[in-house]
Amino acid sequence: MMVRDERRFKMADKDGDLIATKEEFTAFLHPEEYDYMKDIVVQETMEDIDKNADGFIDLEEYIGDMYSHDGNADEPEWVKTEREQFVEFRDKNRDGKMDKEETKDWILPSDYDHAEAEARHLVYESDQNKDGKLTKEEIVDKYDLFVGSQATDFGEALVRHDEF
Numbered sequence: 001m002m003v004r005d006e007r008r009f010k011m012a013d014k015d016g017d018l019i020a021t022k023e024e025f026t027a028f029l030h031p032e033e034y035d036y037m038k039d040i041v042v043q044e045t046m047e048d049i050d051k052n053a054d055g056f057i058d059l060e061e062y063i064g065d066m067y068s069h070d071g072n073a074d075e076p077e078w079v080k081t082e083r084e085q086f087v088e089f090r091d092k093n094r095d096g097k098m099d100k101e102e103t104k105d106w107i108l109p110s111d112y113d114h115a116e117a118e119a120r121h122l123v124y125e126s127d128q129n130k131d132g133k134l135t136k137e138e139i140v141d142k143y144d145l146f147v148g149s150q151a152t153d154f155g156e157a158l159v160r161h162d163e164f
Contacts (some may be wrong), residue, residue, distance in 0.1 A: 004044065011040045032108060042104045056097035062086050122146065 012028040013020060014036070020028060031037035049057050049065045063086075067079045090098055090106050098106065126134055126142040139146060 004047075008037075008040055008044070011037055038104065038108055041108060042100055045107050046100065046103055054097075056099055057103060058097040059083065059086050059091075062090070062098070 008031065009020070009028055010016075012024045012031070012034075014024060014027075015021075027034040027037050031041050046055070046057060049061050051061050051064065052058075063079060063082060066082060067075070069075075086098075090102060092102050092105070093099075122142075122145065123132070123134060125145055126138045128138050128141070
C-alpha cells in the first residue's frame with residue numbers, strides 16, 4: 001500500500017513540492033473527481049482485479065471481483081446479468097477481456113455526474129418527510145453524513161453559509 005499511496009500522492013501533487021495543498025489532498029483521497037487523476041484510478045482498479053497480471057481484466061476476473069462461488073454451483077441472477085453486461089457492453093472490442101480504455105469506460109463513465117449523484121444521495125438519506133427539500137433540522141439530524149461528503153466540502157459549506 002505504501003508504494004501505491006506514494007504513486008497516487010505524486011500524481012495528486014501537481015506542483016511537485018511533496019506538500020499537499022487542500023486541493024491536492026482532496027485529489028489524493030478522491031481521485032475519481034479530478035481529470036488529471038483518472039489514469040491512476042484505472043491503473044489501481046486494474047491492479048486490484050487483474051489477478052493473472054496480464055494487463056487486462058477477463059470475464060472471470062471481472063465476476064470474481066464481485067462474487068465468490070464458495071462451493072455454490074448456482075449463480076445468483078445478478079451474476080448472470082453481470083456476465084451479460086461484460087460481454088455486451090464492457091468488452092467493446094469483443095476480445096474477451098477489458099483493456100485500459102474499456103476499464104476506464106466502466107469505472108469512470110463520461111455521462112456520470114459525481115456531484116449530482118452525491119447531492120441526490122444526501123437528499124435521499126436526509127429528507128425525512130420525502131418532500132424533496134431539506135430543512136435545517138433534517139440536515140442537523142444527518143450531520144455526520146454531510147461532514148463526510150465532498151458535496152459539502154466535508155462540512156465546510158455548513159459552517160460558511162448562514163442559512164445552515
